[in-house]
Amino acid sequence: MKLLFEIFLSFFKIGALTFGGGYAMIGVMHKDIVDKKGWMTNDEMLDLLAISESTPGPFAINSATFIGYKRAGFWGSFFATLGVVLPSFITIVLISLFLQAFSENQILHNALKGISAGVGVLILIALFRIGSKVPKTWLNFVIFIIATLIAFFDLFSLVYLLLAGALFGIVYGLIQARRGDKDVS
Secondary structure, eight states: OHHHHHHHHHHHHHHHHOOSSHHHHHHHHIIIIIIISOSSOHHHHHHHHHHHHHSSSOHHHHHHHHHHHHHHHHHHHHHHHHHHHHHHHHHHHHHHHHHHHHTTOHHHHHHHHHHHHHHHHHHHHHHHHHHTTSOOOHHHHHHHHHHHHHHHTTOSOHHHHHHHHHHHHHHHHHHHHHHTOSOOO
């Protein structure tokens, strides 16, 4: 029961202290789950990012569910997911109750603009923290540049980009394995 409460509390804090959704949450989650608690390794976190982004649903829910399940099975996933969703749910309910009264409030509008700028910083921090763990190979660099350009210019759906990346990784791994290379990653 203590572990379930710890899981709930960890993800409640992550959900409550992170504005901007899943991408802004990556850095906070990495620091808490990998660095502080040691519930996952850096490599597992990178795999989790790939899996959470390539499955339907929000990153925060997918990753919380996975980590909770890894730590404590079904009930771990239940309480992790509840913990990460509850702060947003409470916030949305409170905002909806007072939205009409604050719709013309310039201070609130300015605060939201400031939060938006901070979200960009959180996403950049996550990029650098997680990106520093990715192996620095020419192939990873080329894939990163191509994927960034495709995403930036919105050339096609990001779902296809993820599927293409998965297919490329499988083919590359098979080629490496066939050549007898020891490091298939």
